[in-house]
Amino acid sequence: xxxxxxxxxxxxxxxxxxxxxxxxxxxxxxxxxxxxxxxxxxxxxxxxxxxxxxxxxxxxxxxxxxxxxxxxxxxxxxxxxxxxxxxxxxxxxxxxxxxxxxxxxxxxxxxxxxxxxxxxxxxxxxxxxxxxxxxxxxxxxxxxxxxxxxxxxxxxxxxxxxxxxxxxxx
Numbered sequence: 001x002x003x004x005x006x007x008x009x010x011x012x013x014x015x016x017x018x019x020x021x022x023x024x025x026x027x028x029x030x031x032x033x034x035x036x037x038x039x040x041x042x043x044x045x046x047x048x049x050x051x052x053x054x055x056x057x058x059x060x061x062x063x064x065x066x067x068x069x070x071x072x073x074x075x076x077x078x079x080x081x082x083x084x085x086x087x088x089x090x091x092x093x094x095x096x097x098x099x100x101x102x103x104x105x106x107x108x109x110x111x112x113x114x115x116x117x118x119x120x121x122x123x124x125x126x127x128x129x130x131x132x133x134x135x136x137x138x139x140x141x142x143x144x145x146x147x148x149x150x151x152x153x154x155x156x157x158x159x160x161x162x163x164x165x166x167x168x169x170x
Contacts (some may be wrong), residue, residue, distance in 0.1 A: 001062075001155060003153075006018040008148060009148060015038075019053070022051060023050050027041035029144070033115075037072075040052055040134070041144060048136065050135070055129060058125050058127065058152070059126075059127070060126065060127040062127075062154035065123050065126055067132070067150075068149070070115050070147065070148045071088070071104075071106055071116055071145065072113065073145055074113055075141060076143065081108055087107035087108075088147075091103060092130050092131070094130065100125070104118055132152070
């Protein structure tokens with residue numbers, strides 16, 4: 001089962017149906033390898049704080065919970081150094097907003113202008129209601145960050161299923 005509502009940011013007037021956010025419209029980004037995705041767009045101007053979140057209940061009977069998403073960092077130029085504090089931070093929180101886990105900080109040390117896949121095991125949160133949150137901050141630059149294809153699966157995948165071999169006598 002996939003638990004994220006609107007994981008591709010393509011539903012609703014602004015593309016953010018199912019998400020609580022203060023972002024611009026969704027945006028398309030083509031990376032240096034020519035891969036293009038349209039997704040959530042953060043930053044893009046100086047002195048910004050953009051974010052989105054979605055509350056998700058992971059069922060008690062879920063054997064596992066695997067989160068994945070695509071992300072991209074697009075600074076104004078490839079050689080720009082992001083100042084301290086300019087980053088997109090991905091977290092898991094309680095629905096009251098208390099930090100449970102920082103999954104990823106996409107900042108100056110992150111790879112630039114390439115769509116990358118991030119995956120996380122959230123099995124510790126089975127039978128809980130959690131909040132997936134992404135928040136960006138810019139101060140001096142017009143750096144942009146992008147997210148797309150945010151999925152939370154609660155089943156095993158990449159597993160082989162073996163059925164018994166039956167020999168029937170006529």
